[in-house]
Amino acid sequence: MIITYKQTDGTVEQVSTNDLSAIESADIEEAMGGTAWRVVEDQLRGQDPTAMRAVLWASRKRAEPTLRFGDVDVPGWRRRLKARLEREEVDDVLENLMAEALAASEDSAIEAMLPHLRKLAENKGDIEAALDALGKGHLVKAPAGSED
Incomplete structure (x- = not known):
């Protein structure tokens, strides 16, 4: 997952959970x-603000080791904080859906997941x-009006 926080000055802070160490993940x-x-x-996929804030905190602790979790706030989090899937995660979801679809000989499971x-996805491509x-x-084409 990529956690993106657009700060009030317009700069963007971006952290990939793939870059976290095992200790940082344990700290979270x-x-x-x-x-x-x-x-x-799962909470990151659900856009949970505490989970997203925890990932930012762990990343920021690299430069500021004494930073406490409770001291990290994200004003306006609903419009400025997002968690997005990386390609590896998109592949995992689609591979699981593909296995289910092949077992049922249908594309409906994949089609149902595509809007989500x-x-x-961080990169729509x-x-x-x-x-x-x-x-x-053949399932690539996004339905009309589904732009984000």
Whole structure:
């Protein structure tokens, strides 16, 4: 996941969870009351402000080791803070859906997930590339009015 925070001066702070160390991930789990990492990831997909703030905090601690989680606030988080999927995560979701779709010989599971993936993907081209890689390029076209 990529966490993006557009600060009041217009600068953008961006952190990928792929760049976190194991210790930083453990620090996030602890700061969130012992929440397991897989739950943190689910909360990030759900745009949970505490989970997104925790990732920013862990990243900022690299430069400011004494920074406390409670001291990190994100004013206007609803419009300025986002969690987005990276290509690897798009691939994982589509591979799982593909396995389900092949088992049922249908594309409906993939089609049902595409609007959500298009909304969450950091790079919209990743959706097309992942579908092409799965041999499902015919599902690429976004429905009219689905722009973000």
